[in-house]
Amino acid sequence: MNLFDNAYHELMKRVMNTGTEKTDRTNTGTKSVFGHQMRFDLNRGFPLLTTKKVSFKLVATELIWFLRGDTNIKYLLEYNNNIWNEWAFKKYTESPDYNGPDMTDFGHRALADENFNEQYKKEMKAFKEKVLTDDEFSKKYGTLGNVYGKQWRHWEGPDGVVIDQIKNLIDGIKNSPDSRRHIVSAWNPAEIETMALPPCHTLFQFYVADGKLSLQLYQRSGDIFLGIPFNIASYALLLALVARECGLEAGEFVHTIGDAHIYSNHFDAVNTQLERSSYKAPELKINSDKSMFELEYEDFEIVNYESHPAIKAPIAV
Numbered sequence: 579m580n581l582f583d584n585a586y587h588e589l590m591k592r593v594m595n596t597g598t599e600k601t602d603r604t605n606t607g608t609k610s611v612f613g614h615q616m617r618f619d620l621n622r623g624f625p626l627l628t629t630k631k632v633s634f635k636l637v638a639t640e641l642i643w644f645l646r647g648d649t650n651i652k653y654l655l656e657y658n659n660n661i662w663n664e665w666a667f668k669k670y671t672e673s674p675d676y677n678g679p680d681m682t683d684f685g686h687r688a689l690a691d692e693n694f695n696e697q698y699k700k701e702m703k704a705f706k707e708k709v710l711t712d713d714e715f716s717k718k719y720g721t722l723g724n725v726y727g728k729q730w731r732h733w734e735g736p737d738g739v740v741i742d743q744i745k746n747l748i749d750g751i752k753n754s755p756d757s758r759r760h761i762v763s764a765w766n767p768a769e770i771e772t773m774a775l776p777p778c779h780t781l782f783q784f785y786v787a788d789g790k791l792s793l794q795l796y797q798r799s800g801d802i803f804l805g806i807p808f809n810i811a812s813y814a815l816l817l818a819l820v821a822r823e824c825g826l827e828a829g830e831f832v833h834t835i836g837d838a839h840i841y842s843n844h845f846d847a848v849n850t851q852l853e854r855s856s857y858k859a860p861e862l863k864i865n866s867d868k869s870m871f872e873l874e875y876e877d878f879e880i881v882n883y884e885s886h887p888a889i890k891a892p893i894a895v
């Protein structure tokens with residue numbers, strides 16, 4: 579097992595073998611543990627899991643979207659990235675402007691009822707098309723509220739002060755590397771109400787030692803099968819970008835998770851993945867001199883990525 583896949587497999591095994599059965603907001607049911615930490619040393623390669631195929635394109639376009647300060651799924655859809663659709667769609671179908679068939683609880687109903695699933699797919703397709711082509715509609719219903727991008731780049735303080743946490747972070751690391759205050763928080767209690775989903779990756783801190791930059795994330799809630807593989811790759815990429823921007827080498831990504839859970843309808847998928855052995859971890863290449871704020875998806879390249887096939891599983895909404 580390569581070290582990265584191994585850390586992830588240990589987490590899956592821990593939760594499958596010792597997790598407590600818990601009900602949850604989505605009414606799916608989970609097995610869960612509280613408090614788990616994994617370490618990914620970027621000098622050993624890039625932590626894109628190899629025991630199932632993880633789409634680097636989806637990970638990278640989502641991170642660029644956060645870094646642009648964007649909170650509207652239109653940008654993601656332009657890259658055919660559909661990972662946030664359900665949460666924007668939910669807001670739309672619960673609004674007075676929606677007058678199609680009732681979409682209450684669409685996540686579970688789409689899985690249980692084939693006729694409904696056809697209706698849901700049709701409504702979702704129309705919704706995506708409208709977000710992409712109708713500016714007014716997209717402004718109103720493509721947005722997820724004041725989620726990550728807003729808090730990272732435009733946190734609103736008292737008296738109209740707007741704080742760019744990422745710019746402050748880069749300045750802080752460059753000017754005062756030993757500081758213990760290199761923190762970015764997406765958790766803004768005053769604005770949780772506006773968000774389609776309160777931030778799962780809640781707060782992160784950078785640390786400089788021996789010319790190397792490390793990053794620790796506190797993730798309050800982790801969907802081990804679908805979310806965590808994305809989160810690992812996303813924060814490893816963020817670490818690589820910030821290190822490059824500050825002229826430092828990348829050190830470790832330390833991933834700390836609060837409620838680490840496996841949804842009950844992912845158990846079979848997890849067991850399938852646990853039977854697989856890993857390939858060598860791939861490498862990340864950035865083919866550009868541009869600043870991290872100007873980089874586009876096309877500037878990134880994942881080389882030597884060999885993986886087992888993707889494993890499909892339903893997302894809990």
Ligand SMILES: Nc1nc(=O)c2c([nH]1)NC[C@@H]1CN(c3ccc(C(=O)N[C@@H](CCC(=O)O)C(=O)O)cc3)CN21
Pocket residue numbers: 632633660661662775801804805806808888889890891893894895
């Ligand atoms: N229940 C839940 N789990 C999550 O991980 C999650 C949420 N909700 N809500 C917000 C975001 C969206 N994220 C997502 C959403 C979907 C996939 C997913 O379905 N991934 C598939 C590929 C999807 C595709 O190819 O379009 C996978 O196999 O990894 C992953 C992360 C992470 N977050």
Ligand SMILES: O=c1ccn([C@H]2C[C@H](O)[C@@H](COP(=O)(O)O)O2)c(=O)[nH]1
Pocket residue numbers: 603604775776778779799800801802804805806809894
């Ligand atoms: O980046 C992400 C975003 C979300 N998740 C998962 C974690 C939970 O399964 C759900 C969020 O539900 P809450 O009830 O708000 O905890 O989404 C993730 O793993 N990674």
